[in-house]
Every structure is written in C-alpha cells, then in structure tokens.
Amino acid sequence: MQRVLDAFPEILIDHDNRFFYEGLLNQELVLNRCRDCGTWHAEPLRAICAACHSWNISHDVVSGSGIVHMVTMLHQGPPVPGVSYDPPLPLAVIELDEQPGLRVSGKLIGSGADLTAIGKRVRLVWPVGQVAPRLAFQLVDDK
Amino acid sequence: MKFSNPAKDKVAFAGVGRSRYSRDLNSTDTPGTTTLRACVEAIQDAGIAPHDVDGVCGSMVNSQFVQESLGLGDVSWFANPELVFGNQLIAAINAIYAGAATTVLVYHTTHTFPFQSKKAAADPLRQRAAKLEGRSSYGGFYGTGHLESEPFGVAGPTPYAAWAARYMHQHGVGRDELAKVVLNAHTHGMTNPEAAKRIPLTLEQYLAQKMVREPLGIYDMDIVVDGADAFILTTAERAADMRRKPVLIHTGTLGRAAHSTDIGTLDLEHTGQTVVARRLRESSDIDVTSTDLLYLYDGFSIIVLFWLESMGFCPRGEAARFLNANWDAAGNCVRLRGRVPLNSHGGSLVEGATQGAGHVREAVRQLRGDAPQRQVANAQTALVMIGGILYNSQGFLFRTS
Numbered sequence: 001m002q003r004v005l006d007a008f009p010e011i012l013i014d015h016d017n018r019f020f021y022e023g024l025l026n027q028e029l030v031l032n033r034c035r036d037c038g039t040w041h042a043e044p045l046r047a048i049c050a051a052c053h054s055w056n057i058s059h060d061v062v063s064g065s066g067i068v069h070m071v072t073m074l075h076q077g078p079p080v081p082g083v084s085y086d087p088p089l090p091l092a093v094i095e096l097d098e099q100p101g102l103r104v105s106g107k108l109i110g111s112g113a114d115l116t117a118i119g120k121r122v123r124l125v126w127p128v129g130q131v132a133p134r135l136a137f138q139l140v141d142d143k
Numbered sequence: 144m145k146f147s148n149p150a151k152d153k154v155a156f157a158g159v160g161r162s163r164y165s166r167d168l169n170s171t172d173t174p175g176t177t178t179l180r181a182c183v184e185a186i187q188d189a190g191i192a193p194h195d196v197d198g199v200c201g202s203m204v205n206s207q208f209v210q211e212s213l214g215l216g217d218v219s220w221f222a223n224p225e226l227v228f229g230n231q232l233i234a235a236i237n238a239i240y241a242g243a244a245t246t247v248l249v250y251h252t253t254h255t256f257p258f259q260s261k262k263a264a265a266d267p268l269r270q271r272a273a274k275l276e277g278r279s280s281y282g283g284f285y286g287t288g289h290l291e292s293e294p295f296g297v298a299g300p301t302p303y304a305a306w307a308a309r310y311m312h313q314h315g316v317g318r319d320e321l322a323k324v325v326l327n328a329h330t331h332g333m334t335n336p337e338a339a340k341r342i343p344l345t346l347e348q349y350l351a352q353k354m355v356r357e358p359l360g361i362y363d364m365d366i367v368v369d370g371a372d373a374f375i376l377t378t379a380e381r382a383a384d385m386r387r388k389p390v391l392i393h394t395g396t397l398g399r400a401a402h403s404t405d406i407g408t409l410d411l412e413h414t415g416q417t418v419v420a421r422r423l424r425e426s427s428d429i430d431v432t433s434t435d436l437l438y439l440y441d442g443f444s445i446i447v448l449f450w451l452e453s454m455g456f457c458p459r460g461e462a463a464r465f466l467n468a469n470w471d472a473a474g475n476c477v478r479l480r481g482r483v484p485l486n487s488h489g490g491s492l493v494e495g496a497t498q499g500a501g502h503v504r505e506a507v508r509q510l511r512g513d514a515p516q517r518q519v520a521n522a523q524t525a526l527v528m529i530g531g532i533l534y535n536s537q538g539f540l541f542r543t544s
Binding site: 011042043044069070071072073074075076077078080083085089092093101103104105106107115119134 | 258291295304305306313353359404407
C-alpha cells in the first residue's frame with residue numbers, strides 16, 4: 001500500500017481504486033470485473049457491478065488493445081514533472097476490445113498520433129522515463 | 144411515460160442582480176463579496192425588503208453566510224446544490240411550487256482558481272485557498288469518481304476537446320465552421336457593456352488562434368472571471384404585484400443519461416442533452432425551436448453545436464451548416480429565421496464564464512424589455528439551455544405571460 005501512496009502522491013487513493021494504481025506499478029492495466037455476470041467496469045471504479053448488483057468483483061488485467069475513440073492534443077497544461085507539451089501531447093480515449101463502451105484514457109504515441117488517429121487500432125505500452133507508470137497506447141498497423 | 148409539469152408558469156423571476164465581472168484580479172472582492180453585491184442588487188431590483196426572503200439557494204458560497212451577511216430574516220428553505228447553474232433554479236422552482244418557501248434568493252458565484260489562470264496563480268491568497276480547500280486541476284478534482292484529468296486522463300476540461308475532435312472527424316466539420324459560434328459571441332459582446340471581453344474578432348484571427356486542447360483553442364473556451372449573479376424567484380401570483388414585469392418559468396428540467404461520465408458517455412444520441420430535449424418538448428406548450436430568444440451554453444464553443452442538434456434545430460452533424468445558413472453577414476452574427484439572435488449578451492465566451500447564470504440573466508432582462516443597446520423588440524419567449532453533453536445538462540423555457 002505504501003508503495004502506491006508514494007508513487008502517486010496527487011491521487012486520492014482508496015480501497016476502490018488502489019488496484020488500478022497498483023496495476024500501473026506492475027505495468028498492468030487492471031480493471032474491475034464482475035465474477036458473476038462477467039461485466040467489466042472502468043471509470044468510476046466501484047465495489048459493485050452496475051449490471052447485476054453483485055458485490056463479487058475481481059480486479060483483472062485487460063489486454064490493453066483497442067480502438068482510438070477520441071483524441072485531444074494538449075498544447076499546454078498543468079506543470080507536471082516528466083510531462084512536456086512541446087510538441088503537443090496527444091491524449092486519447094481508447095475503447096478496449098474486452099467490451100463495447102469499456103474505455104480508458106492515456107497518452108497516444110507513435111507515427112500519426114494526432115486527431116486523425118480516431119478509429120485506429122492501438123496496443124498498451126509502457127514508455128520508459130515516466131516519473132510513475134501511466135497508461136500509454138501505441139498506434140499499430142492493423143493491415 | 145410523459146413528463147408532467149405541474150409547476151408550469153407557476154413560478155416567476157421578480158428581480159435580477161449582478162456584481163461586476165472582473166478579470167484583472169486586483170479587486171479585493173472575495174467570492175463572498177461578489178455574491179453579496181449581486182444579491183443586494185436583486186433584492187433592490189425586486190423592490191422587496193430583506194425580510195421578505197424566506198428561502199436561500201446558491202452555488203459555491205454557503206447559503207448561511209448569505210443569510211447572515213445580508214440580515215435576512217428566518218428562512219424555511221435553503222440549499223447549495225452542485226453546479227451548473229440550472230440546478231439552483233430547479234431547486235428553487237420546486238421549493239416555491241411545493242410551498243417550502245415563497246420568495247427565494249438564488250445566486251451563483253464564479254471565482255478564478257490558481258490553476259485556471261497565471262494571474263490567479265500569482266495571488267498568494269488564492270494559492271492558499273486552493274491548497275486548504277484541496278483544489279487542483281487533476282487528481283480527484285471531480286470528486287469520488289477517480290477520474291484523472293490532464294495531462295494523464297480525459298476528465299474535467301479535456302473531454303469537450305476530445306468529443307469535439309470525434310464529432311468533427313465523423314461529420315467533416317472544419318474549424319472554419321466552428322468559428323461562427325465564436326464570431327457571433329464577439330459581435331454581441333461588443334453591445335454588452337458588462338461583458339468582460341469587448342473586442343472584435345475576425346475569422347483570420349480565429350483561425351490563427353493559439354491552440355490549447357486541440358481542436359479547441361483559446362477563443363473556443365469561455366473566459367474565467369470573478370463575479371456573481373443573483374435572482375429573486377417567487378410565485379407567479381406574487382410576482383404580478385411586484386415592481387418588475389414578471390418573467391414566468393414555463394418549464395425547466397435537468398437531464399442525465401444512463402451513462403454520463405466524461406469518456407463513458409455512449410454517443411451524442413445518448414447524452415444529458417437528449418434527455419433534456421425530450422423532457423422540454425413534452426412539457427412545453429411552445430415549440431422549443433421557435434422561441435423569440437435563444438441562449439445556448441457556450442463554456443466551449445462546440446457545445447453550441449451539440450445543443451442545436453440535440454434540441455432538433457437541425458440533424459446531427461449539421462449544426463455548423465445550420466449556423467452558416469442562418470448567418471447575417473452584415474451583422475456578423477447568427478439570426479435564426481433572419482430574426483432571432485443567439486446569446487445576445489455574448490455568452491460565456493466573452494461576457495464571462497458563469498456556468499449558465501449569465502444566459503439566464505440575459506434572457507430575463509430581454510423578456511422584461513430591460514436590455515439596453517441590444518434589446519430584441521417584443522420578445523415574449525426564450526429557450527435557455529445550460530451545461531454540456533455529459534453530466535450537467537439542463538434547460539428552460541421562459542415567457543412573459
């Protein structure tokens with residue numbers, strides 16, 4: 001627990017979201033999944049399944065592969081160690097392969113990482129040099 | 144099931160007030176002080192005594208502070224609903240209709256936080272307030288949902304840029320087309336002496352603007368101000384005997400879709416806006432697309448296009464073309480059916496970011512015939528849509544009788 005508190009000092013870590021952040025430290029994308037009906041949940045992370053009201057929730061690793069749902073290019077932003085806005089930082093929302101509507105956001109990288117990337121395929125990557133691991137998605141050639 | 148609206152035309156605006164909207168941040172007015180300035184003006188405008196107020200309802204400034212500071216008497220109802228501003232109005236309408244209070248002081252305050260501007264960041268008092276209140280631009284700012292904002296996540300201010308990018312990509316809308324919303328705002332801001340920004344803007348300047356969250360630039364974002372608006376709401380019956388010409392609340396609603404998070408919202412056909420649109424249409428005696436006045440929330444320019452489509456002015460993806468077709472080239476502004484202005488005060492883009500309070504105030508003043516320099520002749524109905532597409536969509540129809 002202390003490890004995740006130290007790594008993400010700006011985040012309100014609690015018992016509902018710590019699995020996600022612990023996952024980041026292990027270079028894994030961990031989301032909530034209902035053990036009873038199998039439904040995945042991302043934001044907001046919570047202790048219940050919205051589909052069947054089961055409290056039997058597991059914290060499972062997803063593949064991190066999916067489609068770029070939308071993108072914005074940050075030309076400026078809050079000053080954060082290890083983050084540069086020059087060149088503009090592409091921040092994307094990814095619809096994951098596991099389930100329609102299951103989306104997460106993170107940095108978009110690779111050739112063509114701009115507003116035209118909407119609809120393109122990505123995979124989860126872990127760039128080196130981050131202050132703490134965060135989600136990043138690399139555009140892949142899906143020919 | 145059809146949306147019932149028993150409060151139809153039963154509650155009215157009887158007074159309006161506002162503080163100055165300040166951008167220079169040199170003012171010593173605290174959020175409390177701007178709120179009190181607006182509230183005093185609203186009470187005076189309505190021609191009532193402080194003790195006539197028996198309900199208080201506002202946004203960030205605590206209702207107890209307002210009651211105590213203004214020497215109001217005993218109150219039987221009070222609330223501090225969350226933003227944006229339609230929440231405060233709906234709460235007050237419901238309270239008055241239900242008999243919880245008869246005369247309610249409703250206010251909204253806006254205050255620039257250190258993470259919103261460089262000037263604000265240089266103010267040691269704002270720095271301290273932000274620190275002690277735990278406000279920051281990312282990490283939990285939006286409550287318990289664990290939504291991270293920029294630069295790591297799409298939440299808070301970033302989703303509108305992302306949804307704009309997807310919309311523009313899907314429908315082939317260019318930034319030159321989005322420009323119409325912003326040019327219209329600047330044209331009207333010039334006629335509003337109380338607007339925080341009163342400068343003309345050309346298409347060339349718009350296209351050359353500094354990008355912030357591409358595809359949205361600095362002119363696509365509302366401008367943060369320090370300031371407050373206040374209103375007196377009471378029963379239509381009482382308002383008829385009061386000093387000002389009453390403005391009736393014909394209908395109003397909040398709306399939130401089943402999935403409403405920044406990134407989890409299904410698509411533009413399943414948003415708070417589409418919920419609001421359906422409820423307003425069902426509860427209004429007036430065709431929502433044919434009012435004399437039109438106010439569409441413009442916290443980001445793109446939201447105006449989303450509202451036009453959600454309300455049925457034009458099909459999805461066609462709003463920019465719709466604005467072009469209704470463009471008054473000589474006046475450099477939108478004129479629906481050659482007549483109806485859009486955001487006649489300049490909107491949040493130029494008057495100041497008031498989370499909808501400015502749109503409401505302008506609609507009320509226009510309907511009272513009290514909007515010098517920009518009065519729309521014989522305006523009797525107004526459509527006022529507040530909030531964006533996600534979790535804070537709201538809408539109202541006001542009329543004179």
